Amino acid sequence: xxxxxxxxxxxxxxxAAMFARLFSxxxxxxxxxxxxxxxxYFKSQPSxxxxxxxxxxxxxxxxxxxxxQFMDVGFLLLLSLVFIVIGFLPRLFALSALICYxxxxxxxLSLAYVQRKxxxxxxxxxxxxVSPSVDEHLFAASTTWELVLVKIGLSQVYLSAGIQKLQQxxxxxxxxxSVQAYLLENYLWSDRRAGLLxxxxxxxxxxxxxxxxxxELTFWIIIFIPSLTCIYLAAVVLFxxxxxxxxxxxxxxxxxxxxxxxxxxxxxxxxxxxxx
Amino acid sequence: MVFYxxxxxxxxxxxxxVTIVRKDAWPFSWYPMYAAPHxxxxxxxxxxxxxxxxxxxxxxxxxxxRYPEYTGRRxxxxxxxxxxxxxxxxxxxxxxxxxxxxxxxxIESEDASASHYKAFHIVERTVGDNLVPHDRTLxxxxxxxLRNGKPA
Numbered sequence: 001x002x003x004x005x006x007x008x009x010x011x012x013x014x015x016a017a018m019f020a021r022l023f024s025x026x027x028x029x030x031x032x033x034x035x036x037x038x039x040x041y042f043k044s045q046p047s048x049x050x051x052x053x054x055x056x057x058x059x060x061x062x063x064x065x066x067x068x069q070f071m072d073v074g075f076l077l078l079l080s081l082v083f084i085v086i087g088f089l090p091r092l093f094a095l096s097a098l099i100c101y102x103x104x105x106x107x108x109l110s111l112a113y114v115q116r117k118x119x120x121x122x123x124x125x126x127x128x129x130v131s132p133s134v135d136e137h138l139f140a141a142s143t144t145w146e147l148v149l150v151k152i153g154l155s156q157v158y159l160s161a162g163i164q165k166l167q168q169x170x171x172x173x174x175x176x177x178s179v180q181a182y183l184l185e186n187y188l189w190s191d192r193r194a195g196l197l198x199x200x201x202x203x204x205x206x207x208x209x210x211x212x213x214x215x216e217l218t219f220w221i222i223i224f225i226p227s228l229t230c231i232y233l234a235a236v237v238l239f240x241x242x243x244x245x246x247x248x249x250x251x252x253x254x255x256x257x258x259x260x261x262x263x264x265x266x267x268x269x270x271x272x273x274x275x276x
Numbered sequence: 277m278v279f280y281x282x283x284x285x286x287x288x289x290x291x292x293x294v295t296i297v298r299k300d301a302w303p304f305s306w307y308p309m310y311a312a313p314h315x316x317x318x319x320x321x322x323x324x325x326x327x328x329x330x331x332x333x334x335x336x337x338x339x340x341x342r343y344p345e346y347t348g349r350r351x352x353x354x355x356x357x358x359x360x361x362x363x364x365x366x367x368x369x370x371x372x373x374x375x376x377x378x379x380x381x382x383i384e385s386e387d388a389s390a391s392h393y394k395a396f397h398i399v400e401r402t403v404g405d406n407l408v409p410h411d412r413t414l415x416x417x418x419x420x421x422l423r424n425g426k427p428a
Contacts, residue, residue, distance in 0.1 A: 008277050041340055044385060049346060049378055058301035109302070112342045119303040123287070130283055145284055152288060157307055160295040164311035167298075172313065181314035188321045188401040188409060189345050191335075199316075200407055248341065249309075 007148050010141035015264045016133035017087070017140075019147060020094070022260035022267055023124060024084035030253055031078055034113075041111050042070050050110040062106045073104045084128070091135050094128035101125060113250040120258045123153050138271075148223060150261045155220035157255075162216030173213060176205030186247045195246040208242070215239060229262055316403060322348040322355065324379060325397040327416070333397055336379065339386055347379055351398060355414070376422055394419055 047053065047064075055061050065073065077100035083093040101122050108114055127149055128134050133142030165173045172178075183199035186192065198204055215235050222229045236259070240252040294304045324336040324344060336344055351372065358368045376396055384390045395418040402410050 008280060037339075044340065044343075044382060046340075049343060049375075049382075054300070054302040056302060057304075058299070106302075110342065110346075111340065116300075116305045116307060116309070119305050122303045127287075130280070143280070145280060149284055149287055153291065156291040156295060160305075161307040161309070161311070163295060164298070164306060164308045168308070168311045169313040173311075177316065178310070178312075178314040181316045181319050182310050184316055184403050184407065185314070185319045185321060188319065188403070189323070189348070190341070196407070 007145040008143055010133075010143055012141045013139045013268055014133055014136050014142040015144055015268075016128075016131050016142050016146040017090070017136060017138050018264040018267050019150070019261055020090055020128050020131075020134045021085050021087065022263060023128075023257045024081040024097075026260055027121065027254075027257040028078060028081045028085065030257065031074070031081070034253075035074060035078075038108050038111065038114075039067075039071065039074070041108050043067060046108065046110045053106050053109045056102060056106070062103060065103060065107050070104070070107055073100050076100050077104050087138075089135075091129055091131070094125050094134065098122055098125040098129060112248070113253050117251050118254045120150075120153050120157065121254060124150055124258055138268075147261050147264070150258060151223050152220075154255070154258055154261070155223060158216040158219040162213055165213060165216070174206060174210040176202055176207070176209045179209040179212075180205040183246055190248060192246070192248070198246055212239065233259075233262060316407070319403055320352065321345075321401045322351045322414075323399050323401055324348065324351075324376075325399050325413075326383070326393040327395040327397055328392050329394050336383065336396075338382060343379075343382055347375055350375055373417075373422055376417060380419060380422065396422075 042065075052061070077097055080093040080097035080100060084090045084097065101118075105114055105118050105121075127146050131143075131146045133140075133146065136142055169178055180199050180202060183195040183205070187196040187199065198208070215232075219232060222232050240250075240255070243249040244252065290304055294301060294306050298306045298308070300306060324347060325333045326336050327333050338344055354368050354372050354375075358365060361368075379396070380390075383393070395416050397413050398415040398417065400412045400414050402412075404410050
């Protein structure tokens with residue numbers, strides 16, 4: 001088990017700064033890929049169907065953006081992320097990206113691959129704003145509490161989902177009946193055969209339900225036992241690929257930048273090896 | 277260091293708080309999706325199909341697939357409400373028409389060939405014992421009736 005207080009004592013290299021760059025680079029790519037789609041969604045006026053978007057922190061109603069304001073905020077978000085990637089005033093631009101995130105994503109919150117799926121992005125950006133290490137050189141001594149906090153944020157997504165399943169369905173969730181029903185429901189919506197094929201095998205549904213619950217309830221262990229990270233990352237890939245193929249749930253898209261928290265060592269190795 | 281320790285504790289506290297209190301405060305969430313118990317025999321969805329002028333019927337598919345799902349869920353809620361509250365039929369029909377007009381707007385904004393269609397089919401979909409979909413058309417609502425505001 002790691003010694004938690006050590007995460008507040010500086011050590012080299014600067015994992016927080018490396019994570020900031022990796023996170024921003026992957027998020028920039030994801031935004032560029034989906035920018036047109038998100039603009040078209042914004043133009044479709046989703047609030048006329050879904051009603052007003054969620055309040056910030058459950059309290060503050062955000063102003064409605066015009067199409068040009070939406071474009072401007074999106075462009076500023078991209079620009080801020082690019083500046084973080086190249087290491088130009090990264091904390092300042094993390095703050096800029098955080099503000100832009102709030103306005104940009106609030107406007108399209110009902111989009112299928114946004115909804116709760118981008119929730120970790122502002123938390124990560126906030127951590128980057130607060131972290132003094134982010135402004136330092138990549139090989140300067142830095143703290144690692146930032147990475148631990150990001151991992152805790154990731155763990156909360158899975159742990160909370162697992163706890164809610166236990167609270168609402170109990171251990172009956174492992175029988176696979178609910179999974180079978182949700183897969184069938186999704187099939188009726190989408191006519192996707194992958195979901196139906198799984199739903200037709202009740203034992204397979206039970207196995208998947210049990211594995212999902214086990215994965216969600218134990219993901220946090222990797223914070224304390226980093227040697228299990230590879231096993232859990234493989235499980236993450238299987239889990240998100242499976243839910244995407246069978247139920248069209250795309251959590252991977254905006255969790256991928258956050259998952260860069262596990263690849264800072266690899267990035268330093270690549271930087272050292274290839275002189276990037 | 278005290279500030280960062282406090283920040284660390286506060287963030288952990290908020291994450292734990294939303295999980296325990298089971299309440300969303302965007303962007304913090306308790307992630308309750310697919311947690312409720314469900315049963316295959318209770319699976320019922322309402323889908324909207326489009327009838328073309330020449331008579332063929334196809335499912336309404338949007339570039340943004342949650343639109344058909346959400347409107348289907350709303351129609352199912354309205355259908356259940358109509359079954360319970362007989363005195364509110366006019367309001368429920370008005371609400372349904374308002375929703376279908378929004379669907380029409382979405383179709384016209386996404387599909388240049390929207391003029392080829394003439395009516396909505398509101399279809400209830402269930403699964404039988406052998407997990408084969410069973411479709412039942414509940415209602416046919418013509419576009420002209422919707423646009424003219426006449427009762428369907």
